[in-house]
Amino acid sequence: MIFQPAIIALLLAAGISLFMLLAAAPFAVRVIRHWDVASGSERQLQLERLTYLFSTLVAFVCLVQILAALLFVFNADKMSVMFVGAMCAVGALNVNAFGFPALYAQLALFFLATLWLAINHVDSRARDYPLVRLKYGLLLAAIPLFALSLYLQLQYFLGLKADVITSCCGSMFSEQASTLASEVSALPPKPALIGFYGGLCAAIGISIWHWLRPRDGSGYLTGIGALAGFGAALAGILAFVSLYIYEHPHHHCPFCILKPDYAYQGYWLYIPLFTGAAAGMSAGVLRLFSRRPTLAPIINITSRALAGVAAVGFGLFLAVATLMIWRSNLILLD
């Protein structure tokens, strides 16, 4: 099933991204070994000039990966009509063993890409490029992940044969199964509801706090809060938000809400959620470098702005989820 337009596009994106990073790798090694901003040597000048090229190139790759994550999920959902027993993305991803790993790799790339973009942003604003070694070290470290993602996608897409009977979301997310996802969905609605609202409100509160007073402590907490809020949000979607959307007490699938049958409501949830989580985590990581004198003012501004984005993203997610619960005809709790 390689001749599907979206599959060709995804493989093209993954392939060209990996190729570009590999092209940047020798340069990254040179930067890590020879970068010396105090020197005025020919080599340093050349390196500085080349960083413009490779920073732009990697930023481009990161943007493409963010878009590819969206396209991957979108495509998995669309492909489900091709497989017997698959009713949404879960079925399509379960067709062979590489579907879910490919999704997880793509999501990992998404968060890595946003983090790299945030670091690049502050680094290119400081006069002495203090994070340039870290940036290119991160790039080298990311290459295996990019290669893995391409490998998993290739294995997944090449292994797809239309009509294979696959397990559908009904069996994977039903309460009896013993996978991790099913345990989360089996959470009784009430504690899940408390965790969901508690976790998200905490994440929003900490982000606003950091936005008001950008200090290290609140910054780290913003990062941790974003991670916790992200977890609480996913658990909440599995445990009860999806139930309210489907108006069905046992259908926990987090992918079916992306379908046109449910008016693409999932995108309204996931896009703000992922934006908020990525922004909050990046803010937390950036605070790690706030001690460097040339970076401090820039990081103050950036982490504050990122915390603002996180607060808005999580807030939007919470508002949309609450609206969906409110409008639903399902009654889970009296």
Add this chain to the structure above:
Amino acid sequence: MPMKTWIEKQRHLIDFTLASLARRKAKNLGLLFIYTLLVFVLASVALYAHALRTEAQKVLASSPEIVLQRLVAGRHDLIPPGYLEQIGQNVRLRGVQKMEGRLWGYYYDSVVKANYTFMAPRDMQIPRGEIIVGPALERSRGLAAGNGISFRSYSGELHTFIVAEVLPQTSELVSADLVLMHEEDFRAFFKYPEGHWTDIAMSVANPQEVRNVAIKLLSTLPDSRPILRDEVLRTYASIFDWREGLMLALLSAAILAFGIFAWEKAAGLSAEERREIGILKAIGWETGDVIKMKFWEGLLVSLLAFLLGYVAAYLHVFHLDAMIFEPVLKGWAVLYPRFTLPPHIDGLQIATLFFFTVFPYTAAVLVPIWRAATTDPDTVMRS
């Protein structure tokens, strides 16, 4: 405040970029034209294939969930008398709402050199000696309601029918070559043995039961071949996807050529542009600013080309019936139905198209842009 200054800055950059684009009209219009053409071709393929897919889905939506055929030596054979009843007695099929034998067959008309589908519908009352014909027949044989027409049957006899009605154009995709007649007429025309049927149509209310019913049928009637609507749908969808993907793969040569073209255009900076960048840097622009400007230039050209190409493709597919790609994507038949496709735009499709056009373009112009942006002002001004 920083947000506002940022937006201000981008606005000025865009202003500057637009003016600089307008200064080199011929070069940029050439690029825009080629870019638009590429988007147009790719978008036409995608839109047309998608419209065909949705049309096939719509057509099949009202067909029975299961069609049961009987096989003899691996070939499709008639359903003998008693077969239907046997299913009712031996196989307890829960969930099957309705089960009935169908009568249909093909007739080759040597006048127009095409096959018609003859059918005796169970849910319509057609008087003996009269037929109802599809729109393609109306066109090819010049028929209208009230006309008489004769067909020479396979046994050599001539049968004459009166056209009672022509089926409406709206259903043309399914009814183009259709001839509906009374059951007795059908049996007499084809000398169809009494009590035999062509196949059996079953409707199953619960979609999750369809597979179980089919499995049960296969185990109790090993000579039967159940064909599921879902399978037909899936097959259509994957055929159209495959054709579309194949076209796109073939067109990847064009995408590659476009990438090289874009690289050349971006790399071949004129002396004037070089001077312009040199002056900008001399008056205080940074390399990053020049890259930003070039980025806006690329984005503006891309978006414009994408918009123009997509709109042109939309018009081409839905108003001109996709005349360029029709033969490849649609398939072929003598009495091919004439149909206008319902306009349909799909998010996945736009995202995919974006990956096929803007992504290669940006990848191709990155290096030339960097080269231009890092030129030293003094080298430029001295040369």
